[in-house]
Amino acid sequence: EDKVVQSPLSLVVHEGDTVTLNCSYEVTNFRSLLWYKQEKKAPTFLFMLTSSGIEKKSGRLSSILDKKELFSILNITATQTGDSAVYLCAVDSNYQLIWGAGTKLIIKP
């Protein structure tokens, strides 16, 4: 059975800290891995990763994929209170998205 596991489930840090969120997967036919940010409402797209070792970067956020060890990490540096959200990881297996449960990140001022 395809599965995606995110860790930790929740994380509380202070503003300015750096955080690393993890996403591991076991799927039948990997096509891509995606990261989304969910604040109060709908998830919004952050990154799509298809190749191992190539870092995707957007401002203070970055992500990398390891297809040999079957995981991805999402890094956020110099965190701000606006980074507080649930971060979702999803893996495309046979054109179907399998979602992790999410990591709830709380940034304290």
Added chain:
Amino acid sequence: NAGVTQTPKFQVLKTGQSMTLQCAQDMNHEYMSWYRQDPGMGLRLIHYSVGAGITDQGEVPNGYNVSRSTTEDFPLRLLSAAPSQTSVYFCASSYRRGGTDTQYFGPGTRLTVL
């Protein structure tokens, strides 16, 4: 562009009632899907459609029906609501199925079944 719109935002039903959650997109996307999101769980796919007239079941289809008569609209029908269907429902669309295209999500419908 309005993107993906969903109505209603909130709904309370009694067990056994039926209702339709509306979803529309104005991006000419072929692929549309319905998810439910429960606390501590990821998004779970209910039904999806790869184009007008074509629908298929996802991971948790029981108790739900869908139809896709136009590219723009993809309503989700609850046939006989049960407390287990209390959840937040998201509609999403993209150009193609799968993860190579960004999924655009609607704002969600919070449904409570008493």
